[in-house]
Amino acid sequence: GQQVMQIPQYQHVQEGEDFTTYCNSSTTLSNIQWYKQRPGGHPVFLIQLVKSGEVKKQKRLTFQFGEAKKNSSLHITATQTTDVGTYFCAGLGGNKLVFGAGTILRVKS
């Protein structure tokens, strides 16, 4: 079945440093979605990428979808303490989302 791998598992950064998490799928994806989960909270939808090579920005967050539609990345510029949480990518396969294991981001102020 479809598998989605996500790295790194953990990332500790100093406030103001950049952060990137990477997502790779075993199969070509129709779209990829990113979610953020704050500590103690539930996953919240951030964005969806559909087109090959697509790049979308949300303030300090930049999302990319690979040309082959099998990989994606989320980059945060100049992290802030409010960025703390777990970031998940998820690939849509039929009626189901397959989630990566997530990257836990900790920010030291």
Next chain:
Amino acid sequence: DAGITQSPRHKVTETGTPVTLRCHQTENHRYMYWYRQDPGHGLRLIHYSYGVKDTDKGEVSDGYSVSRSKTEDFLLTLESATSSQTSVYFCAIRRTSGTDTQYFGPGTRLTVL
């Protein structure tokens, strides 16, 4: 929040007892999902429903059953709870108008002793 509630929010039970978790939505969405979340595994799909009385298995369905007799309610049952089912359980709905995405409930933390 897409009008999703889960009950109970916390539960402690003993091995071998049956447990039922409830997910309730107020927006009449067709698709509903149950996930479990464990450290290092992300969110894993247990079962999902694509309509009243229509359900299908996910990747970790063993030991779990579901029922959906009304559009608004999706129940997850652990017939005989085991310690390996200690986890945080999230329900989600799929909103297909506009961006096809999922919205999650607040979660249920289940501990099986």
